[in-house]
Amino acid sequence: GENVEQHPSTLSVQEGDSAVIKCTYSDSASNYFPWYKQELGKGPQLIIDIRSNVGEKKDQRIAVTLNKTAKHFSLHITETQPEDSAVYFCAAINAGGTSYGKLTFGQGTILTVHP
Amino acid sequence: IAGITQAPTSQILAAGRRMTLRCTQDMRHNAMYWYRQDLGLGLRLIHYSNTAGTTGKGEVPDGYSVSRANTDDFPLTLASAVPSQTSVYFCASRETGRDTEAFFGQGTRLTVV
Numbered sequence: 001g002e003n004v005e006q007h008p009s010t011l012s013v014q015e016g017d018s019a020v021i022k023c024t025y026s027d028s029a030s031n032y033f034p035w036y037k038q039e040l041g042k043g044p045q046l047i048i049d050i051r052s053n054v055g056e057k058k059d060q061r062i063a064v065t066l067n068k069t070a071k072h073f074s075l076h077i078t079e080t081q082p083e084d085s086a087v088y089f090c091a092a093i094n095a096g097g098t099s100y101g102k103l104t105f106g107q108g109t110i111l112t113v114h115p
Numbered sequence: 116i117a118g119i120t121q122a123p124t125s126q127i128l129a130a131g132r133r134m135t136l137r138c139t140q141d142m143r144h145n146a147m148y149w150y151r152q153d154l155g156l157g158l159r160l161i162h163y164s165n166t167a168g169t170t171g172k173g174e175v176p177d178g179y180s181v182s183r184a185n186t187d188d189f190p191l192t193l194a195s196a197v198p199s200q201t202s203v204y205f206c207a208s209r210e211t212g213r214d215t216e217a218f219f220g221q222g223t224r225l226t227v228v
Contacts (some may be wrong), residue, residue, distance in 0.1 A: 001174075009155065034216055034217070036219075041221075041222075042221060042222075043205055043207075043219030043220055043221050043222055044158070044205070044219050046156055046216040047217070049216065059163070088157060089157060091217075101221070102148075102160055102163055102171075102173065103148060103160070103207070103209070104160065104174075105150070105157050105158040105159075105160075106157055107155065107156060107157035108158070110156040
């Protein structure tokens with residue numbers, strides 16, 4: 001089955017700096033890679049995703065890159081703000097075909113943005 | 116408001132007792148999932164269901180069972196709770212066959228003493 005590794009486990013930055021979180025996956029059949037943000041006491045919520053036919057996607061201060069050959073993808077947050085402080089999870093899934101099903105998550109990154 | 120609802124929000128349970136965590140979604144999603152979240156271990160899949168009437172085992176299924184009698188409900192049962200099952204449990208749902216996001220409930224904080 002799929003295995004997703006996420007690094008770092010904790011990340012501390014100053015407001016205005018950039019933050020980068022990296023993930024690797026093992027199953028070459030995975031074709032959908034979402035990123036989730038979890039605030040304290042809440043369930044995870046999708047912030048951005050990328051399909052396997054795209055190398056990069058950007059949404060305002062958030063961007064995600066995908067390298068299918070190396071089987072890794074990254075989340076980039078620019079101009080960080082204190083409200084970006086949260087736990088971030090990457091995930092991978094084979095979203096189509098006959099083997100659809102399990103959504104596998106990384107271990108999570110606790111991001112702290114200091115004012 | 117459409118979404119996914121979990122109950123209870125928290126529970127303290129004596130070891131050896133049986134407990135069912137409830138999960139209901141009104142988005143008519145085919146797939147539903149149960150995860151447990153423990154510090155440093157992220158979200159680990161317990162059981163999943165791709166459609167009503169079918170279920171599958173995830174990464175950590177031992178001690179848990181699920182059923183999927185209809186599209187909306189996906190209860191998780193602990194037959195005989197043990198302290199290692201102390202965790203925060205999240206239910207999620209999504210459409211299968213497409214690259215769509217998973218929607219999560221607010222979680223159930225379970226403490227087994």
